[in-house]
Amino acid sequence: MGNGDRDGGRHDPLPGLVRRVGGGDERSVAGVELADGSRYRVFFYDPTRLRQDLEATQDRRPYRAEPGTIVLPTVTVAAIRQAVERLVEDGFFEHLRPLPTGRQAVE
Numbered sequence: 001m002g003n004g005d006r007d008g009g010r011h012d013p014l015p016g017l018v019r020r021v022g023g024g025d026e027r028s029v030a031g032v033e034l035a036d037g038s039r040y041r042v043f044f045y046d047p048t049r050l051r052q053d054l055e056a057t058q059d060r061r062p063y064r065a066e067p068g069t070i071v072l073p074t075v076t077v078a079a080i081r082q083a084v085e086r087l088v089e090d091g092f093f094e095h096l097r098p099l100p101t102g103r104q105a106v107e
Contacts, residue, residue, distance in 0.1 A: 018081050028075050032084055038098035042068035044075045044083070068096055 018030050032040045043066055045053075050071055054064055070087070072079045087093065 018077075018084050028080065030080055030084070032093070034088065034093060038093070040068060040093055040096055040098055042070055042084075042096075044080055045069065045071050046073065046075050047071060049075075 018032055028044045030042050030044060032042055034040075050064060054062070070083060072083055
């Protein structure tokens with residue numbers, strides 16, 4: 001967290017497509033708003049946290065299947081912004097269901 005580009009769980013508005021980021025150390029929840037006004041909740045993991053979550057639940061749920069899950073080498077606000085920009089270009093959000101009107105992506 002020391003370099004200032006990680007949100008640290010605060011819910012500060014961010015410029016551009018990524019509106020808010022919150023969450024823990026290696027998993028963050030982001031609210032993304034596209035140019036057409038549609039909003040999405042996405043989850044960013046780093047490989048270490050993803051492996052830990054899989055190991056912790058392997059007896060009852062040996063998989064991780066969450067719509068909008070994105071794995072990054074490191075979860076930082078800068079990495080999230082860059083990933084979202086590329087994902088928009090790639091059409092990633094066309095395959096997700098937007099949040100209903102009035103529902104917050106990050107609470």
